[in-house]
Amino acid sequence: MRVVAILFALTILADQRPQHPPDIHFAATPQPIADAMLQLAHVTRDDVVYDLGSGDGRIVILAAQKYGALGVGVEIDPRLVAISRQVAREGEVADRVTFIEGDLFEADISEATVVALWLSASVNARLEPKLKRELRRGARVVSHQFPIGSWQPDAHVRVENEDVFLWTIQ
Template identity: 50%
Template sequence: MNFSKVLLGLVTGISVASLGIAGCTAQQQDLESRTEQPAVTVQQTETPNTTTTTQPQERAGDVPYVPTPQPVVDAMLKVAKVSKNDVLYDLGSGDGRIVVTAAQRFGTQGVGIDINPERIEEANQNAKKAGVTDRVKFVQQDLFNTDLSKATVVTLYLLPEVNMKLRPKLFKELKPGTRIVSHAFDMGDWKPQQTLNVDGKTVYYWVVPENVPANLR
């Protein structure tokens, strides 16, 4: 009788131990599933952020971003006599105000070029607010790699050395009669046809000649 009790006790102990082990295994599996779940969640929440409408900036910009004052924008468009028949390229377009203003007031088709993705996003937002997205577009691109041949008007607010570096490209790609307007900085020995003073700011205006002098190329 005593042997039966001992045997029964051993069997009972083994069963309890088995249940304990099984319980621990189940808890361990549940813990592992809980600790793995956040990793999946984080991956899912990060995925949308990797999809953007712009690309990483390929290099540093040629000039710091300083918006052109609106009175200067108005004067630049006025001196160039922009119209609905023009295609305006703004090189270093920033928040897009020159292109957007031309589209709003004159129905001009416009293209803004900027290397900074933040500026492109801002310009697109401004075009949408102004209701001119059907007439303008903004391209994230190096202005020195941009085809300018379709432009009838080009606007600039760069720096003297950038203007000089850009000048041969303008002569090469722009058609004779294309108007060029620069805020603040000239083009060296290429004399402007008009120079304006707008609230203390200087605006330079040129027209691409039929025959470009050799010393300007």
């Protein structure tokens, strides 16, 4: 049934396009990587997890389902935002997660206690000043595969031959 709902949503939204081209094209974060990202960030029910470039919303939905955290996904593609909202409703966490259609460079992330990324090395480097400026001390940033500029990670794990990095804002 979930597949039918997603296909229906894709059909309805086929003519919608992002306001401007995304820096990164969607690829779903593998489930073991999503799990590892949230574990490495030590997500709890007290956290507000933001996923910048949230795609199908799986990271913030998982954070809400497994840890009881609040979640905010920021995604430029309206089709993916619609799918994320539908999956959140089906997963019974629509009251704990929000999806914002917009540019991750323009989104207010100041309420985040955890920020999840799977972008690229160059986009992460461009995000560095925003992360420093908007995140409070103690906020954690977790990235699948790509470092953030010259930041040295506080922790690093390998999952399915891929890197997951963690930084804590000082």
